[in-house]
Amino acid sequence: MADVDIVIEICGSAGDGTISSGEILSRFMSSQGFEIMSFDSYPSEIRGFGKCVAHSRISNKKVLSPGKYTDILIALNNAHAISQLHTLRETGIVIFDNKPPNYLEEDQSIAGWIEPGMISYGIPLLNLSQKASGSARGRNMVALGALAAIFGIDGEQMKSAIHARYAKKNKVVIDSNINSFAEGFTWAQQHVTKVDSYTFGHSKPKPSKEKKAIINGNQAVAQAAIDSGLHLYAGYPITPATKIMEIVSRELPKKGGVMVQTEDEISAIGHVIGAGYAGKRAMTATSGPGFCLMSELANLAVMAEVPAVLVNSQRGGPSTGLPTRNEQSDLNIALFGGSGDSPRIVLAPTSVNECYTCTTLAFYLAEKYQTLVIILLDFFLSNSIRNITTPVPPKANQLNSNVAPTKTALKDYKRYKLTKNGISPRAIPGTPGGMCISTGLEHSEHGHPRYDRNTHPAMTEKRFNKIQGALSEAPKPRWVGPKKNVDIGVIAWGSTAGSAHEAVLNARKEGINVAFMSTVILSPFPVKEIKKFSEACSRILVPELNYTGQFANVLSPHLSRSIERLNMVTGLPISAEDILEKIRDMAR
Amino acid sequence: MDILKNSYLDEELEAVKKQGFLDYRTSQLPTWCPGCGYFGITHAIVQTCNDLQLKKEEVCVVSGIGCAGRYPIFMDVYGFHTVHGRSLPIAAGIKLSREELTVFAVAGDGDALGIGGGHLPHTIRRNVDITLFLFDNSIYGLTKGQTSPTTPLNQATNSHLKGNPDTPLKPVSLALAYGASFVARCYAGDVDGMKDVFRQAITHKGFSFIHIVTPCVTFDKTNITWGRLNGTVEPIEPVHDQTSFESALRLAEIPRLITGIFYQDKKRPSYMEIIRETQS
Amino acid sequence: MPKKDHYVIIGNGPAGNSAADAFRANDKDARVTIISDEAFSFFYRHKLPQFVAGNIGEDDLKVRPYSVYKEQNIRLRLGQCVDRIDPEEKILYLRHMEKVGYTKLVIATGGSPRILPSLTSFEKHLRFMTGYNNAIKLMPEIQKAKTITILGGDLISFELVKALRTMKKKIFFIFYSKCFWPVELTGNMSAKICANMKKKNIEAYADDTVETLTEKGNLYTLKTASGRTFKSDLVCCFLGLVPNIGYIIGSGIDTERGVLVNEFMQTNYKDIYACGDCAQIYDPKLKDYWISIGWSNAGLQGKIAAMNLLGSSKVVKPLPKSIRDVVGIKIQTSWWDHF
Ligand SMILES: Cc1cc2nc3c(=O)[nH]c(=O)nc-3n(C[C@H](O)[C@H](O)[C@H](O)COP(=O)(O)OP(=O)(O)OC[C@H]3O[C@@H](n4cnc5c(N)ncnc54)[C@H](O)[C@@H]3O)c2cc1C
Numbered sequence A: 001m002a003d004v005d006i007v008i009e010i011c012g013s014a015g016d017g018t019i020s021s022g023e024i025l026s027r028f029m030s031s032q033g034f035e036i037m038s039f040d041s042y043p044s045e046i047r048g049f050g051k052c053v054a055h056s057r058i059s060n061k062k063v064l065s066p067g068k069y070t071d072i073l074i075a076l077n078n079a080h081a082i083s084q085l086h087t088l089r090e091t092g093i094v095i096f097d098n099k100p101p102n103y104l105e106e107d108q109s110i111a112g113w114i115e116p117g118m119i120s121y122g123i124p125l126l127n128l129s130q131k132a133s134g135s136a137r138g139r140n141m142v143a144l145g146a147l148a149a150i151f152g153i154d155g156e157q158m159k160s161a162i163h164a165r166y167a168k169k170n171k172v173v174i175d176s177n178i179n180s181f182a183e184g185f186t187w188a189q190q191h192v193t194k195v196d197s198y199t200f201g202h203s204k205p206k207p208s209k210e211k212k213a214i215i216n217g218n219q220a221v222a223q224a225a226i227d228s229g230l231h232l233y234a235g236y237p238i239t240p241a242t243k244i245m246e247i248v249s250r251e252l253p254k255k256g257g258v259m260v261q262t263e264d265e266i267s268a269i270g271h272v273i274g275a276g277y278a279g280k281r282a283m284t285a286t287s288g289p290g291f292c293l294m295s296e297l298a299n300l301a302v303m304a305e306v307p308a309v310l311v312n313s314q315r316g317g318p319s320t321g322l323p324t325r326n327e328q329s330d331l332n333i334a335l336f337g338g339s340g341d342s343p344r345i346v347l348a349p350t351s352v353n354e355c356y357t358c359t360t361l362a363f364y365l366a367e368k369y370q371t372l373v374i375i376l377l378d379f380f381l382s383n384s385i386r387n388i389t390t391p392v393p394p395k396a397n398q399l400n401s402n403v404a405p406t407k408t409a410l411k412d413y414k415r416y417k418l419t420k421n422g423i424s425p426r427a428i429p430g431t432p433g434g435m436c437i438s439t440g441l442e443h444s445e446h447g448h449p450r451y452d453r454n455t456h457p458a459m460t461e462k463r464f465n466k467i468q469g470a471l472s473e474a475p476k477p478r479w480v481g482p483k484k485n486v487d488i489g490v491i492a493w494g495s496t497a498g499s500a501h502e503a504v505l506n507a508r509k510e511g512i513n514v515a516f517m518s519t520v521i522l523s524p525f526p527v528k529e530i531k532k533f534s535e536a537c538s539r540i541l542v543p544e545l546n547y548t549g550q551f552a553n554v555l556s557p558h559l560s561r562s563i564e565r566l567n568m569v570t571g572l573p574i575s576a577e578d579i580l581e582k583i584r585d586m587a588r
Numbered sequence B: 001m002d003i004l005k006n007s008y009l010d011e012e013l014e015a016v017k018k019q020g021f022l023d024y025r026t027s028q029l030p031t032w033c034p035g036c037g038y039f040g041i042t043h044a045i046v047q048t049c050n051d052l053q054l055k056k057e058e059v060c061v062v063s064g065i066g067c068a069g070r071y072p073i074f075m076d077v078y079g080f081h082t083v084h085g086r087s088l089p090i091a092a093g094i095k096l097s098r099e100e101l102t103v104f105a106v107a108g109d110g111d112a113l114g115i116g117g118g119h120l121p122h123t124i125r126r127n128v129d130i131t132l133f134l135f136d137n138s139i140y141g142l143t144k145g146q147t148s149p150t151t152p153l154n155q156a157t158n159s160h161l162k163g164n165p166d167t168p169l170k171p172v173s174l175a176l177a178y179g180a181s182f183v184a185r186c187y188a189g190d191v192d193g194m195k196d197v198f199r200q201a202i203t204h205k206g207f208s209f210i211h212i213v214t215p216c217v218t219f220d221k222t223n224i225t226w227g228r229l230n231g232t233v234e235p236i237e238p239v240h241d242q243t244s245f246e247s248a249l250r251l252a253e254i255p256r257l258i259t260g261i262f263y264q265d266k267k268r269p270s271y272m273e274i275i276r277e278t279q280s
Numbered sequence C: 001m002p003k004k005d006h007y008v009i010i011g012n013g014p015a016g017n018s019a020a021d022a023f024r025a026n027d028k029d030a031r032v033t034i035i036s037d038e039a040f041s042f043f044y045r046h047k048l049p050q051f052v053a054g055n056i057g058e059d060d061l062k063v064r065p066y067s068v069y070k071e072q073n074i075r076l077r078l079g080q081c082v083d084r085i086d087p088e089e090k091i092l093y094l095r096h097m098e099k100v101g102y103t104k105l106v107i108a109t110g111g112s113p114r115i116l117p118s119l120t121s122f123e124k125h126l127r128f129m130t131g132y133n134n135a136i137k138l139m140p141e142i143q144k145a146k147t148i149t150i151l152g153g154d155l156i157s158f159e160l161v162k163a164l165r166t167m168k169k170k171i172f173f174i175f176y177s178k179c180f181w182p183v184e185l186t187g188n189m190s191a192k193i194c195a196n197m198k199k200k201n202i203e204a205y206a207d208d209t210v211e212t213l214t215e216k217g218n219l220y221t222l223k224t225a226s227g228r229t230f231k232s233d234l235v236c237c238f239l240g241l242v243p244n245i246g247y248i249i250g251s252g253i254d255t256e257r258g259v260l261v262n263e264f265m266q267t268n269y270k271d272i273y274a275c276g277d278c279a280q281i282y283d284p285k286l287k288d289y290w291i292s293i294g295w296s297n298a299g300l301q302g303k304i305a306a307m308n309l310l311g312s313s314k315v316v317k318p319l320p321k322s323i324r325d326v327v328g329i330k331i332q333t334s335w336w337d338h339f
């Protein structure tokens, strides 16, 4: 079977049906058994003007990163598509509307910007849409039809997929979409002379039997939270985390839970801490600016030892920053943000799959270790859509991880009892005999405020030691490649890990002696494994999406060696190509 | 110690113990200044709990920071002493998770109206079934005498030696304007009046707002003092219609120490009732 | 600030490219744009037969890499067809519905395949090979075909026959001495060709007209006036080129068989010049128009056209001895002579 690995971008204006056609394409290709990774970007501004891009990498191999270059660009809007042309591969293809109602002024047509070596297929999108549906709204479907015809996608099957997508709508909507698709398909079959070699047709992989879920990181987090027994979600709208709230708000009340859209992020984490204190599982999700507001209460969860799950989907910062762009620059605040010595558990999934598993783990850990667990996503991970094997919901024993006090312990109940592993059995309100005071002041084992010279050191140590247990319950760092005598070791975290992994695999194909490691648990830090990896490598490279190399800075004291860095703050996900280029540079 | 044994005091204590309310107290001695109005309020709260026969393990008291913030330490219930200004969201989070619990939020004027002022209208409009005890002494006590959101205009404080330039908020009017379903005012010197209001507030299904005027004997020697307030209390006339928002507002705007229940809407569903009805 | 000059060249062949180079060499600031309806880069047209036969690769076709244009700041608009010229407004109308303005224009659109009137009714069954696009389409068909009929002729048809022989195909070659291109075959040339071809196992026939051409199940049956029947998998037609001017007719620019230009390559509009295979050039000495054919002629003319547009007054000189008369058109056949 020939390899298929094609990146398609649909680019239009808000209202062109860009995102929905991208979704149809991704879902359909997934149903055909392809691996997909999609990523939509849309303006943070109001509807009507902004540029929307539905990016989708479709492959019959494992997809680790979104792909830096586009192979096929579908232009639903000239101006936006022109501004997107820089991502098109040198030999890429553009599908565009070659029959707009009027002549465009010089340089306003995407067709005029096609670089030599690129290929453009003009399709009368508007005309065909009008013919099929009586309006311009079917242009996206006409384009999909043409795409299918030119690149060997089964038109009939895709038609049924479109039908399924709009099944809940009325017949007019269904028909106009289907007819538009069919018009585009037939027209392209009859009029387009194919001069490129991209195709899906000859290598259709067998549809896999296992059930696939097509979800993005936000959906995975929301689903995992609900599967983990979420009772209360509190949040304030903020890009790119808002979607989590929207999903939870639909699903949670059905299960007897509560979604509170709070007045601000402070209130959101307050509600979460309240619920956690009351013995229920609760979560909030936010992004950098909201995370800053939460930091005081986040520290209360640490000090008063109350479970709290906090998702921070990072975007460009500081301040309002770049709300719809990608960055990994909240690592510092996640690890260290807040006053005092404030140990917390930090998990950073590297894939949509791990968005699910990290979230279920987060609830388990938060409850067991009675502390703040931060899940670090980023704009890309939140919005990147993968078809993943339907995740396995947590088992019953993971759904209740609170360590409750024994009857004898309740006789003289010490809420903050100093124990070997640091976990003090927790009585939940309603438990007779467990009445006590929980407080953000430094406190004795009974919870009474104490400022003496012995209590604070003992309690501080307890809080730090306590979370160490989480290390053995989190996934071990992933090590790809040889175990010794490695020239270059790449260590990555978060959404950058996928690209780094792909880059390492490709570099190995080129004969470069390189290995890869990633870790989802960032606090407590898996020093042992990373040290071992480091010792096996002559040089260490850390690629990440922030200016100062926040992760590299965390690593370097542990490894006590110099670390080479690839820091990017373009607002885009780091690509496998960028990292590969750096690896090649180092290997030269 | 032996001298005290079997003394008159012991007998008194036994008698008081029999009344039951002491069960709601911890062994911790309050750290408030002698003469502080908070003693009276505490007394009224534990007595009300006793009167209502609330199970101790089903009572949660959430406080913020300030002299009032220490309050949960002295009550033998589930106490949560949190951070400055955030008692309301946390109390709401508790109630929305465990409806069987009776949840109190305790906050000073700086806590509830200053740093945490943003949470008040929203907790009110959600009508979460909790009771807010607003200990209003019109001063920042714990930090030693700075201006608070209810410090009268021109009163000299440690942060405004030449007098407070900021117009004070009117807590009862504010709560009414925000649409609270239960609004009352009490005076810390009137234990019976407080008990009466507290009982109704706690049993009210929805958000109860209790404004408690209480002197800070240490940092306010001129304005809200026992001396000036004792005897000025005006209980609300029985003719007042507690279901009338307009009358309540009119009453609230009178700048005297009027106490009692200004407004109560018994029909309005609480947040959990609304959620259950509309969201699932 | 006055708007920058925009020199536009229609056509990405030797004529167009040398015009663009000349513009850039003499004016560093102006915008220089080449527009061509072929998406493929500037390539050696005469290597197409070897390419189609699979003897050379795509890269061997290319004259120069894209980077040259980038370095020279010449904008290449490839795969973009000019539908109409408005010489009054100085606007080109492109097929994909974009207007492009110019200050000076060079028309270098070469030729398109010539079809004899007698063949027009069978046009849909015929295969041509004038550019990259039809070559790439033809390639797999040629690979598959066992038997190929070639209607000749021109020099290209000879080239293709040569190439196909290396692929061991069965070939029928029917050619027309009267309309051979660019010059008529005279005397015993036809007989000689037939004999030479026979020696190389190619069935060649001179001057037999096609009566019918039918297709059934991808098999083409061709019947001739003399009663011969040829069955083959493909029928290719090579009868030379005619100037590519269809899109100009009606624009106000004078045309006849080609774009009419004077000895300075200028059309009836002062800012529009034409050169290469598409031009029909006046020669004051001949007192007649002639059409130029061939790679190097085109290149030379492109340069002259550009220079003249920039103010020189260079004259194209046909070499009278290589000017021949083909079906009423005078043609400069330096290519033919060098062949
Ligand atoms: C198969 C073959 C073999 C040949 N062999 C030889 C040989 O051996 N020796 C030799 O000297 N000559 C040979 N020739 C002829 C030679 O290639 C031409 O004479 C020469 O290419 C003419 O150059 P030109 O620049 O005038 O036009 P061309 O090279 O034909 O270029 C014309 C350009 O104009 C473009 N164009 C046309 N119409 C439009 C439009 N409306 N809008 C936009 N663009 C347009 C075309 O896409 C093309 O890029 C051969 C030709 C062919 C086809």
Ligand code: SF4
Residues within 6 Å of the ligand: B031, B032, B033, B035, B036, B037, B038, B067, B137, B141, B142, B215, B216, B217, B218, B219
């Ligand atoms: S400072 Fe004032 S409010 Fe605080 S305890 Fe003392 S008297 Fe009471």
